[in-house]
Each structure stands twice: as structure tokens, then as C-alpha cells.
Amino acid sequence: MQWKQGTAVLEVIQGDIAAQPDIDVVVNAANAQLETGGGVAGALHRAAGPELAEAGRSYAPVQPGEAVMTDAFSLPNKAVVHCLGPVYGRDEPSDVLLASCYSGALRLADKEGYTSIAFPALSTGAFGYPLEEAIHAAVPTVLEALRSLEHVTFVRFVLFSNSDKDAYIRELEFQIGPG
Numbered sequence: 001m002q003w004k005q006g007t008a009v010l011e012v013i014q015g016d017i018a019a020q021p022d023i024d025v026v027v028n029a030a031n032a033q034l035e036t037g038g039g040v041a042g043a044l045h046r047a048a049g050p051e052l053a054e055a056g057r058s059y060a061p062v063q064p065g066e067a068v069m070t071d072a073f074s075l076p077n078k079a080v081v082h083c084l085g086p087v088y089g090r091d092e093p094s095d096v097l098l099a100s101c102y103s104g105a106l107r108l109a110d111k112e113g114y115t116s117i118a119f120p121a122l123s124t125g126a127f128g129y130p131l132e133e134a135i136h137a138a139v140p141t142v143l144e145a146l147r148s149l150e151h152v153t154f155v156r157f158v159l160f161s162n163s164d165k166d167a168y169i170r171e172l173e174f175q176i177g178p179g
């Protein structure tokens with residue numbers, strides 16, 4: 001499902017963040033060491049190959065809310081932005097830190113001249129962030145950031161489950177209108 005916002009397009013799909021070949025930049029739900037892990041990080045590191053963890057070493061450790069960019073190696077994308085989302089109930093203020101992941105990722109992608117980016121639902125797996133709360137940090141931040149970007153004109157939210165996808169669709173319908 002898609003929405004238009006100014007000159008940009010936002011899309012919500014159910015899928016695997018490691019299988020988005022038409023997207024320039026994919027966002028990783030990273031750990032502080034930028035090593036492989038479970039969930040999103042596991043899927044991206046498996047598909048990218050061991051060079052992804054090697055490339056991350058020079059940036060580690062990253063802080064909650066921080067985003068850094070590396071090559072995508074064997075992934076079908078041009079770059080990966082690694083965001084360390086907040087651990088819910090520990091890293092505060094969690095909404096500010098989570099929003100900073102989204103705005104930081106968009107800024108990094110835009111600075112390199114990339115035009116498309118795909119986000120998973122950062123922090124909502126192992127880091128325990130309730131999905132609805134995470135959506136309220138993620139979606140308005142992306143909508144606001146898009147206004148000041150030069151190159152990024154396509155944002156895809158890739159959700160693992162159908163119910164997560166439906167929750168994103170509800171929020172975008174609320175924020176923008178029918179898709």
C-alpha cells in the first residue's frame with residue numbers, strides 16, 4: 001500500500017528486509033557492536049556475508065539512537081544503515097532515541113544521494129518496544145524528515161507480520177489519509 005507525501009512516496013509491505021532488491025539503502029536493527037544477531041540483524045548479515053560485520057568494526061560500539069552507514073556487500077542494495085534502537089524500559093528517552101534512528105538513517109542516505117530506503121520496525125523485537133508506541137515515534141519522524149531531504153523520495157516500511165503491517169497502514173491512513 002502506498003501514500004504520496006509531497007514529492008515522496010511511502011509504502012508499507014509485509015516481507016523480509018534482506019530481500020528488497022529495488023531499494024538503495026536497507027536499515028539494520030543493529031546491536032552496539034554491529035555484529036550479527038537474531039531477527040533483522042541476523043537476516044541482513046547472513047545475506048551480506050562476513051564483510052558486513054568487518055565493516056562495522058571500525059564504528060563499534062555505537063550508542064542508542066545512533067545510525068552509521070556501511071557498504072551492503074552481497075546484499076542486493078547499495079548501502080546498509082545500522083541503527084542501534086533503544087532497549088525498551090532501559091534506554092531513555094526511548095521515543096527520542098528511536099526517532100533519532102529514523103531521522104539519522106534518512107539523513108545518511110540523503111547525504112550520499114540515495115533515493116530509496118527500507119526500514120524494519122526497529123526495537124520492536126529483541127529490544128521489546130511495543131509496536132504501537134514504536135510506530136508513533138517512527139512514522140511522524142519520517143514524515144517530518146522527508147520535508148527537508150533532497151534525494152530520498154521513496155520510503156518502504158517492511159514488516160515481518162501481517163498484523164504489524166496493518167498497524168502501520170492504520171497510522172499512515174491517520175497521518176496522511178487513504179493510501
Ligand code: AR6
Binds near residue numbers: 017085123125129
Ligand atoms: N525482515 C523484516 N523484519 C524482521 C525480520 C526480517 N528478516 N526479522 C525480524 N523482523 P529485531 P530489535 C522484525 O529483534 O528489537 C538483534 O539480535 C521483528 O519481528 O530484529 O531492534 C540485534 O543483534 C521485529 O518486529 O530488532 C540486536 O541485539 C522487528 O523486525 C537486537 O536484536 C525488529 O526485531 C535488536 O533488537
